[in-house]
Amino acid sequence: MNESFRSPTKFRAYTAAQFQASEHWKNLNESLRGTFLATTKVLPFRVNDYVLQNLIDWDSVPNDPMFQLLFPQPGMLSERDLWIVGRAMDGGSLEELNAAVGEIRRGLNPHPAGQMTHNVPTMGDEAVDGIQHKYRETVLFFPSAGQTCHSYCTFCFRWPQFVGDVSLRFQAKQSDELVQYLKTHPEVTDVLITGGDPMVMSSRSLERFITPILKETSVSTIRIGSKALTYWPFRFISDDDTKDLLSLFRQVVDSGRHLAFMAHFNHPREMKPSPVGEAIEAIRSTGAVIRTQAPILRHINDSPDAWAELWNESVRSGCVPYYMFVERDTGPSEYFKIPLVEVLQIFQQAYRRVSGLARTVRGPIMSATPGKVQIDGILEFAGRRMLQLQFLQARDPAAARQPLLAEYDETACWFDELKLLALAERQPELRSRMPEVAQ
Template sequence: METTLGKKVNHITSISKIQKLSEEEIKKIEKITEVFGFRATDYYLSLINWDNPNDPIKRLIIPIEEELEKWGAKDPSYEKSYTVAPGLQHKYRETALFLIGPTCFGYCRFCFRKRLFMDDDNEILIDIEPAIQYIKEHKEIQNVLLTGGDPLTLSTNKLSSILNELAEIDHLINIRIGTKAPAFYPHRISNDPELLDLFKLTNKKGKRIHIVAQFDHGNEITPQAKKAINKMMETGCVMLTQMPLLKGINDSPEALSELWNKAINAGLTPYYLFQCRPTTGNKPYAVPIEEGYKIFEQAKMNCSGLAKRIKFVMSHATGKIEIVGLTEKHVIMKYHQAANPENIGKIMIFNRNPEAYWLDDYTELVEEYKIENPFI
């Protein structure tokens, strides 16, 4: 595979290999990579404007010392509690999740599953057959989400074996693939006709593939990324995009609206804006919920209705919770999806807490103010 730099893709895993960094910068950063790994493609690093100390691509991929601040947990959404087999999660009634991507083309500094690249106990799905059998036995499952890591780091042959098995399950309606390949390394898609043929064949079998591509800043939507998006659209894939709200990267109305408008122009439907999970190492990238909601609403003012379909949510242990409003005294949330189906659609109203980064911060505040039941 060829990159725009005219050579085979180079996965860089050592900060010392980045010539644009000074020896002093490398010395500071290397101690961070001993805790949280570093990985990038030469293509993605080429997007950085090294003359801009606040370049958003640099902040997305190059470690910073603040990551070592003690904050959060390795698995803040308790994903392991919904694991029914190695690499298989079943949290929501209609959806099963396969952790099939063993790695990524690059390591986002705010990754909420960085535990997969830190711990010895591997959660990645190795043996597909037990997972396929589980899906077959649970007919309430309508769709399967392939994630990881990044599924597109797998060989096309490996992906083919998985998609072919899923395509034969009658009660499945669609297959979702979560990936950042169009941003990190779009050539993985554009230069692999066999992958595109696989997508086309799977779609023809009636199992519509929805590609959920992560783009965190408008600078990632390059001509190369657009080419990859177009090629996937030509196979019949439905193209979506999602991103977390990230401090110093897209936490302004202007940056968010530009990202969404560029996404719409590229053929992507904005899907979710996520509250940054309180994962170990993520404090420097997190924005308080109420501040984030204000940014979110202001950003939508600069977009057409096509982008306004996006929802601001947090992936809490109990479900996907949408932040739907602020009043002078209260923050209003709703269960968009829930591990307990009885909670879907329930509204929660809490006293405002400008320092809250997660639902649990409001739970503590409710107890302090003796609000017996936050559900309405």
Template structure:
């Protein structure tokens, strides 16, 4: 039986595998970790990283911070400040750098937090009509951290950065008052860091809400600690608890984050997938396209093919959100489309459930469909205004290599409504965050 052992930046010297790194590489990890959180564990170290290929190994890049995640200016400021600043000034520098990195993209705090009976519902996001996100306070960590993660502010000690809810009762009341909400997504962090006893406090009350049809759980545990479902002492209790979701007539969707096929090549990961499917869970897989980690056609086609073989459903190829180290991880839209299209063309029909490339932004999830003569054809898969979903529209690039929706401009006046900013939707009472719903 494997016992979970976690390492953060303060235990860096206790990771035996890092003896392979030189002083400069270790210094880079420490400096970058002043901005972005670092956490790994013994399973990742022993099973997923090819230490003969470090620092280029994709899982090492996925889990260990590296210098390029910071701009040269920020790196130099931190390196100098670490040696020359007093503690207060240095902490202020870290805070200012974090604020400059757009810690809450896509209007997470300003536009997505719902109100009920005049009260702001902390730890929830209601962006799309049918789906609400819930951030349990007990899930505000992960078994290990991904370097690209757009939720990095959840894991740093910054006032006002974290989204969390301590009680499930306000969510239950909100759901009963708004029965058109069919889906709840438990997210974090990672809800699967919770013990079955604590998870039950959040999960079981949702089973009593008749209008709720789907419970989703966003997790990286199948990659970073699959023993949770196989050898952990509480695994039977956990699987029994999750099985109650299907038994109650709800659909249980495990939103699994797999960034590379290496993550489900281990026998324990495959057994974990089997055990979850056996209790009625459907596993949907998603990941962003990341430079130096999975930016190859064959990686994505192999990943999707093997996921289907294991009974999983490929769901999304995302693009890195406009936060944190997007400048380092993001490919151009043209490259992203080439990789997505090439991977799809190499796979069979069951792999083609994966949507992509997709950008999750303030007004919705927008999919890049085609590029022709520098004209970008897109559509919203989700939008605050559901009338705009699945309608195609056109854009042109603002620069030579657009990487994000903000790098695009409206092609002509016919498509102006697709480029309306968030304030327009607030005024038109189309969004589901800062206003009380009147539907």
């Protein structure tokens, strides 16, 4: 791979149709083109020049991890779904194609872990637009202007935000309802601004959403979830309103709040281009703290070497390793998922290769319906093997840090696939959600 950095003159993104018409289309062979055409009818696709020129090793396609992260692959849709889409593309009407695509999307579990059914709060009898409130202290906020990204990850569990179906999307056009909600919920200390990616917004738009939040004294932390350090680091270096953006970050810090920039890095290669280091320095100069997190994914980062390098590079760059997630059960998760026992082994082996400063990382973690479940290890007792788990966060705050035991299962890839053996007594909500619990 050419390690020299090539800087695009300006940001240029490609949708699926635009990519087919670009000079980059020649990089895909006939088989990959067929997969691309069918899969992008169902799942979102967006890429930009910076990513194409600097992050993908085109000599290693299709196995290159960054190519896997950005481009549709065989296996991301089932053979049945590919056949349905192909038939509708070849001989059906646009209405038939849209109906087929809609059916497939609904079957891909577009809103896992109770996002629609359990996370949407209400004021009076009305749902609050663009907000999720799952954990007592933390509210997620989805500003409408931030519901896209500089490029899309193939695994993204937020894929319904990007497919153009308004019924699947979380978004708020302003922060008025959020502010009113915060006034009536003083237990909320953290607001996580998410998307999409808030960093696609102009600084003026972002300021319009953030400034009202700063008037609420109960809020002590503002978090911003973003992939921009990978996909467009110039947002923090040389965009037309970069100075205004960094000034806004300083304003948040100067208000006495903690500003946590939640950076998504899936592979150590993402941190290699020199602009990434410059962007990290720019963000940190405002007083913000950068925390790094990602899911573990088959084909992309399913090795201890990748994670150890990623965590070490995070520390060298002044970032704090935060979470290793397990890929959520949504979208093309079948393609990426890894048995939990294997995930634990990868985490433990990587953890042993880093110093104490990188051991701030926690994982592996499943963001399941009842809460964030961490896999702690494998136990053997009286000749029986078990998985030891705990909740780092839970809908029921009393469940946090309570130990759980599950039957050892070499095939389980998600929390709902485990058979729990022990539950703390103060977990009626969790007990009611689990179909099989040994008493």
